[in-house]
Structures are given as structure tokens and as C-alpha cells.
Amino acid sequence: MPHLLRIDASISPESRTRAIADAFEDAWRARGPEWTVHVRDVVADPLPHLTSTALHWPERLRGDMQAPADHEALQQRVLTEIEAADVLLVGVPMYNFSLPSQLKSWLDLVHVPGLTAPSDGNPQPFAGKTAVLVTARGAVYDEESLALLDHAIPPVRIVLERGLGMHVSTIATNRTIAAMKPEFDAELAQVELDAALAAAREHATAFTP
Ligand SMILES: Cc1cc2nc3c(=O)[nH]c(=O)nc-3n(C[C@H](O)[C@H](O)[C@H](O)COP(=O)(O)O)c2cc1C
Structure with a gap:
């Protein structure tokens, strides 16, 4: 059963990342009843900040570090959601040139060297999964300024692609405060949004399990 994990992180009632993710999800569900979806909304249901370094490591590498049991159970749930998914669809609104802190809390639970990412020769259990990052930015950026100023997409891409070994692509829309x-x-903002909506539908329709 092809399964989509959707992560929403926008605080806006008129969110573009959520609208683009809706277009993706609708096209995904339209492929048939076996095309299932799980949504983790990190704004409606915020994940706590890390309070222990233990959560960044698997048990065998923790030494004396202790992980709070409830937070560890939550981390396990988040990792199980990824394990069950064929495709991750991650909304990454740009806030102050960075990613929403709610999404950072999710990323902090997901990147565990020695468990989900390479550290001491362990395999990458989530390698080969597809991740589609959906970003929206209020302003206009050219390629050069984006490379300098965008600290929203890069950390998510680095963790999912280089850390977890996923195949990552990005759908972006700009000028959203036009x-x-x-x-x-x-x-132009509308043209960009339409293109992003179309790209989302295309990704969902073209995905081969
Ligand atoms: C707290 C906050 C900070 C923002 N910072 C930036 C920024 O640094 N650069 C930018 O281009 N837009 C910025 N914006 C605008 C958002 O990137 C824009 O509204 C985008 O559409 C957010 O995604 P969303 O529509 O899914 O909520 C900011 C918006 C908010 C609410």
C-alpha cells in the first residue's frame, strides 16, 4: 500500500505550503483507496524541544546519558511514522530566513546518528525513500541570494538526504506577501503558485512505489 506521510508546519490560515501539500495529497488519494495518508501537524500538535542529548543517540552510544521516557516514546512514534511511509511531504515555510521552530523539533527527533543516520557503520534504515519539500517565501530571491539567505530548506535537505539517505526534491513558491x-x-506570485500546485500534483501522480 503506497503511504504518504505529510508534515505541516505553517502557522498561517492562508498557508501556501499547506495549499500545495493539499494539492499533492488530493492527487495522491485520487490514485485509489490503497493510497493512504498520515498527517503530522507540528503546529496543531507541537513536539517538545529536546531536553536531553540522549535523544540524539541510540541506546548503545548513550553512555550515562538518560532519555526521558515520554519523549523517547514520542521519538519512536515519529520514527515509526517515517518507517511506514513511502513518501514524505514536508511543508517548510520560511520564517526569518529559517525553518519554523516546530519543524526543527521534528527534525531534532529524526536525525539520530547511529540509528537513522550513519555513525559507526550502521545502515540507513530510511534510505531510498522519497521526500518532497514544499517551501514558501514572502519575498523575492534570485538564485545567488537564495544560496546565502535560505536557511529553511538546507537543514531539512541535509538531514533527510545526506543523513537519512532519502531522494529529496523541492517545490518552491515566492512573493507570497505580494x-x-x-x-x-x-x-507573478500567482504564476509561481500555480506552477507549484501543478508540480505537486505531478509528483503525486508520477510516484512509482
Ligand atoms: C514569523 C514569520 C517570519 C517570516 N520571515 C520571512 C523571511 O525571512 N523571508 C521571507 O521571504 N518571508 C518571510 N516570511 C513570509 C513567509 O515566508 C510567507 O508568508 C510564506 O508564505 C510562509 O509559508 P506559508 O504560506 O505556508 O505560511 C515570514 C513570515 C512569518 C509569519
Whole structure:
């Protein structure tokens, strides 16, 4: 059964990342009843910040470090959700050139060297899964400034791609505050959003389990 894990992280009622993820999810579900979806909304149901370094390591590498049992159980649930998924769809709104702190808490639970990522020769259990990152940015960036200023997508990509060994692609839309700032060009903003919606539908329709 092809299974999608969707992570939502926008605080906005008019979220573009959620709208693009909706387009992906609708196209995914339209493929048939066996195309299932699980949603983890880290805004509606926030994950706690790490309070123990133990959660960054598997038990065999923890030494004297102790993990709080309830937080460890939550981490296990988050990892089980990834294990069950063929595709991860991760909403990554840009907040202050970075990712939402709620999403960072998810990422902090997911990146466990020696368990989910290489450390002492262990395999990458989630390697080969597909991850689609959906990002939205209020302003306009050219390629050069994006490379310098975008600290939203890179940490998510590095963890999922280099750490966990997933195949990662990105769908992006910009100028999302054009309604407030006319110089950002609302017409171009709509063109970009339409292209992102179409790309999301295409990804969901083209995915081969
Ligand atoms: C707290 C906050 C910080 C933001 N910081 C930036 C920023 O640094 N650069 C930018 O281009 N847009 C910024 N924006 C605008 C968002 O990136 C934009 O609204 C985007 O559409 C957010 O994704 P969403 O529509 O899924 O909520 C910020 C918005 C908020 C609420």
C-alpha cells in the first residue's frame, strides 16, 4: 500500500505550503483507496524541544546519558511514522530566513546518528525513500541570494538526504506577501503558485512505489 506521510508546519490560515501539500495529497488519494495518508501537524500538535542529548543517540552510544521516557516514546512514534511511509511531504515555510521552530523539533527527533543516520557503520534504515519539500517565501530571491539567505530548506535537505539517505526534491513558491507589498507583483506570485500546485500534483501522480 503506497503511504504518504505529510508534515505541516505553517502557522498561517492562508498557508501556501499547506495549499500545495493539499494539492499533492488530493492527487495522491485520487490514485485509489490503497493510497493512504498520515498527517503530522507540528503546529496543531507541537513536539517538545529536546531536553536531553540522549535523544540524539541510540541506546548503545548513550553512555550515562538518560532519555526521558515520554519523549523517547514520542521519538519512536515519529520514527515509526517515517518507517511506514513511502513518501514524505514536508511543508517548510520560511520564517526569518529559517525553518519554523516546530519543524526543527521534528527534525531534532529524526536525525539520530547511529540509528537513522550513519555513525559507526550502521545502515540507513530510511534510505531510498522519497521526500518532497514544499517551501514558501514572502519575498523575492534570485538564485545567488537564495544560496546565502535560505536557511529553511538546507537543514531539512541535509538531514533527510545526506543523513537519512532519502531522494529529496523541492517545490518552491515566492512573493507570497505580494498582497501586502505590491512591488512583489501579485500576478507573478500567482504564476509561481500555480506552477507549484501543478508540480505537486505531478509528483503525486508520477510516484512509482
Ligand atoms: C514569523 C514569520 C517570519 C517570516 N520571515 C520571512 C523571511 O525571512 N523571508 C521571507 O521571504 N518571508 C518571510 N516570511 C513570509 C513567509 O515566508 C510567507 O508568508 C510564506 O508564505 C510562509 O509559508 P506559508 O504560506 O505556508 O505560511 C515570514 C513570515 C512569518 C509569519
